[in-house]
Amino acid sequence: VPGKRHLDEDDASVSWRKRKKHFFILSNSGKPIYSRYGDEHKLAGFSATLQAIISFVENGGDRVKLVRAGKHQVIFLVKGPIYLVCISCTEEPYESLRGQLELVYGQMIVILTKSVNRCFEKNSKFDMTPLLGGTDGVFSSLIHSFSWNPATFLHAYTCLPLAYATRQAAGAILQDVADSGVLFAILMCKHKVISLVGAQKASLHPDDMLLLSNFVMSSESFRTSESFSPICLPRYNPMAFLYAYVHYLDVDTYLMLLTTSSDAFFHLKDCRIRIEMVLLKSNVLSEVQRSMLDGGMHVEDLPADPSPRSGTSSPHLGQPRFSTDSPEGFREAFVGIGGPAGLWHFIYRSIYLDQYVSSEFSSPINSSRQQKRLYRAYQKLYASMHDKSIGPHKTQFRRDENYVLLCWVTQDFELYAAFDPLAHKALAIKTCNRVCQWVKDVENEIFLLGASPFSW
CATH class of the missing domain: 3.30.450.30 (Dynein light chain 2a, cytoplasmic)
Known part of the structure; x- marks a missing residue:
């Protein structure tokens, strides 16, 4: 990922306004510190407007978090003297975008530490941009990862598969x-x-x-x-x-x-x-x-339905909530382009280990655009599963024109799976049980075991 892109743009440029997702860092005096697109110095007026909105609301004894304007969401995050703003029309949930702003702020702290706040206490017009000189590529890379790296919303890390x-x-x-x-x-x-x-x-x-x-x-x-x-x-x-x-x-x-x-x-x-x-x-x-x-786990390699093992007491999705008895006409006959029962992809997160494993992308999800779309679908699913105002939930089954999405959350793990949109519900549930068993069978190779001290 290159460093700063489209340096010639500013808030008067039509191309700048058409960007789907902007990130800004500014100081509480309105000085621009970082912008994803365009030259920060040319955006001084725009930064001052953002600062004025935050200050106006704060002066009324409140705090601005979100503004909706047509298709756009404007998300604000105040961290002492540092203001972070995301302007997006990507239809990502508020929680996801706010989490991304937290990570952008975290990346700044990695480089400078939080003690930079003292500089603003001494001088409210302190210019922080020289301290971040040459780090545009770091922020650009992080923002790009919001479109492909599940770690940015799962808050877990992944391991390279090894013996x-x-x-x-x-x-x-x-x-x-x-x-x-x-x-x-x-x-x-x-x-x-x-x-x-x-x-x-x-x-x-x-x-x-x-x-x-x-x-x-x-x-x-x-x-x-x-x-x-x-x-x-x-x-x-x-x-x-x-x-x-x-x-x-x-x-x-x-x-x-x-x-x-x-x-x-x-x-x-x-x-x-x-x-x-x-x-x-x-x-x-x-x-x-x-x-x-x-590569890692491929859905095409999902083992055949194992016979019940003696002494295993792992939970099964769909019991007792759903019946997993498949109709005769669907019994293992439905095999999509990916894995069994039209399984296209899955992410499994171990809650105890703070680690996740994601299957390799395969046909039909083989272009970066399709992968980004699935990533965003998982992101929405994760946000809805963890929505404290209406949840938390244990299972969720969604079908639209792109996928069947199935999510299952227990005290030990979270499973997110994507199937062909025509996949049969009972078979999808049965396949998710098989995925969980498969992960358990190969956990020595895909997880760093004994890493519980690294939990927070």
């Missing part, structure tokens, strides 16, 4: 390093976790992992050489910097070692050399490359 022994080998050497004074040791491949280890009682929120990995992947400087950089983890401690040693082991795989010490570079460099040696000797890096080529 249990391979992940254990990576975890063992990271644990050795954590015992030598490293706060967090994280090994990742793109946005997927290979292994992570934390010092005793140190807890890492999935949102912090999302923002940290986005910061590393969207900053070119981390790719070209080993780096030692101050970073902040908003959920861990928003007021203080940690120090991150970052090194790419190959084009997609990188190691992050986090410490509280500003002079630990050489110690962390030695740790990295030890880690890299062990990863090469135990073939972890070659296994990572193989996993990248093979």
Whole structure:
């Protein structure tokens, strides 16, 4: 994702006004700090208008959260002296867009820490843009991820599928390093976790992992050489910097070692050399490359309906609420282009582990536009399932011209599944039970087990 796009645009440009989703950061004095599209300095008048709306409502003893104007929603988020605004006509739920503003604010805190507020206390007209110089690509990458990365609304992370022994080998050497004074040791491949280890009682929120990995992947400087950089983890401690040693082991795989010490570079460099040696000797890096080529779970590979296992007491969707007895004419005969019973895609989130697994996209959801549409459908489903004013709900079944969507929430997991719009309800329910059993059967390979200390 490139950095700032369409720099020539401003609020007078027709093209700027036609953009479907804008993000703005401004100060409480109306100074523009960041804009997704156009040059911030050319948008000074527009930023002042947004600031005036917020101030006007606050002066009346209230707080503005949402303004609807035709097809557009204007969402406001006030964080002390920092104002964040999203203007969208994408029909995403308010909760989702507000959550995205929280993440944009979190990304700013990763770079600056919350102590930047003190600068505004000393000088209300403080200009923050120089402090964020060169980070346009970081924000652009994060905003782009709102269209494809389920972690942005699930608040969970995903792991690269690996054999249990391979992940254990990576975890063992990271644990050795954590015992030598490293706060967090994280090994990742793109946005997927290979292994992570934390010092005793140190807890890492999935949102912090999302923002940290986005910061590393969207900053070119981390790719070209080993780096030692101050970073902040908003959920861990928003007021203080940690120090991150970052090194790419190959084009997609990188190691992050986090410490509280500003002079630990050489110690962390030695740790990295030890880690890299062990990863090469135990073939972890070659296994990572193989996993990248093979991909994850494919709906076409969903195992046949397993016979009842003795001693298993896992819940079944549709019992007793729905009957899963399929009519004779539909018995396993309905196989769509994807998996059994027209299954096209699924996301399974383990509540205990704060991890999720998402099946690979396959036909007919093989274009980026179709994938984005399904992502937005999941987003709406998630928001409605967790709507506190009318819920929470346990199951939901939706059918429209694009999909059958089925969601199932228990105390242990959440399952979101998309089927062919002509899929039979009873078979879809039966297939969801099979997906849950499949995930349970391969959990050693798709999840980082024993990671409960990282729950928040």
